Amino acid sequence: MDESRRSPVGPIPHPNDAGRNEVFRALEASLGSTFSSEPIVPNPNPLIIVVSGPSGVGKDAVIKRLREVREDLHFVVTATSRPKREGEIDGKDYFFVSKDEFLSMIDKNELLEYALVYGDYKGIPKQQIREYMAKGCDIVLRVDIQGAATLRRILRNSAVFVFLVAESEEALVKRLIGRKTESIEALVMRVASAKEELRHLKEFDYVVVNKEGELESSVKVMESIIDAEKAKVQQRRAVI
Numbered sequence: 001m002d003e004s005r006r007s008p009v010g011p012i013p014h015p016n017d018a019g020r021n022e023v024f025r026a027l028e029a030s031l032g033s034t035f036s037s038e039p040i041v042p043n044p045n046p047l048i049i050v051v052s053g054p055s056g057v058g059k060d061a062v063i064k065r066l067r068e069v070r071e072d073l074h075f076v077v078t079a080t081s082r083p084k085r086e087g088e089i090d091g092k093d094y095f096f097v098s099k100d101e102f103l104s105m106i107d108k109n110e111l112l113e114y115a116l117v118y119g120d121y122k123g124i125p126k127q128q129i130r131e132y133m134a135k136g137c138d139i140v141l142r143v144d145i146q147g148a149a150t151l152r153r154i155l156r157n158s159a160v161f162v163f164l165v166a167e168s169e170e171a172l173v174k175r176l177i178g179r180k181t182e183s184i185e186a187l188v189m190r191v192a193s194a195k196e197e198l199r200h201l202k203e204f205d206y207v208v209v210n211k212e213g214e215l216e217s218s219v220k221v222m223e224s225i226i227d228a229e230k231a232k233v234q235q236r237r238a239v240i
């Protein structure tokens with residue numbers, strides 16, 4: 001510092017010879033300004049994390065575990081016009097609405113993204129995202145590959161896009177068979193589209209390999225991605 005601008009102060013005692021507060025105050029006096037206790041960087045922005053990947057890769061399993069280990073994470077519940085299946089809970093699995101209600105949500109621009117899938121509407125309510133982002137929560141959206149492409153067009157780089165893959169096609173197909181939830185027709189269709197879906201990998205920011213029996217490692221990588229995004233100098237800023 002320019003000597004002429006420095007306020008006249010006594011010598012700064014060495015930390016060996018004086019208490020911490022005394023040295024602190026002497027340093028402030030020597031600089032002619034006080035040290036602020038305000039955070040040096042503001043809190044990171046709430047993040048929108050879009051998780052996608054082929055059917056059966058483990059999106060639900062990874063997200064479920066991630067929600068258990070990470071606080072302040074809101075998983076957005078999709079609205080759908082399809083009838084509720086046995087065991088499904090309204091507001092937890094989906095928000096079940098009538099077709100007319102869904103069409104009204106489209107009209108009122110209340111959906112971030114929607115699609116007609118096999119005759120039923122599915123869409124992401126904006127209000128839920130706004131509400132939880134305002135509380136400082138990070139948002140997780142689970143969408144199929146088409147949904148991810150639509151969200152990329154809407155959100156561009158304001159959200160982080162994660163593609164989940166299995167370690168091999170073989171592992172993916174075996175996992176899907178093991179889940180025992182699909183009819184043979186659905187199984188064939190899902191396996192066939194998985195091959196094509198892998199071509200969309202390059203449209204994502206991160207890829208996480210969800211290896212057989214290593215769900216915990218995949219969740220750790222997801223956490224690392226979130227941590228790295230929080231530490232970015234140029235933060236993503238999603239406005240919904």
Ligand SMILES: Nc1ncnc2c1ncn2[C@@H]1O[C@H](COP(=O)(O)OP(=O)(O)OP(=O)(O)O)[C@@H](O)[C@H]1O
Nearest residue numbers: 055056057058059060061175179211212213214215
């Ligand atoms: N790392 C893993 N190792 C072994 N099994 C796994 C792993 N990850 C997920 N699974 C299992 O694989 C099956 C498919 O996972 P999950 O239902 O989460 O996939 P998904 O991507 O959400 O599928 P979909 O898009 O069809 O809903 C489930 O039975 C799940 O428990």
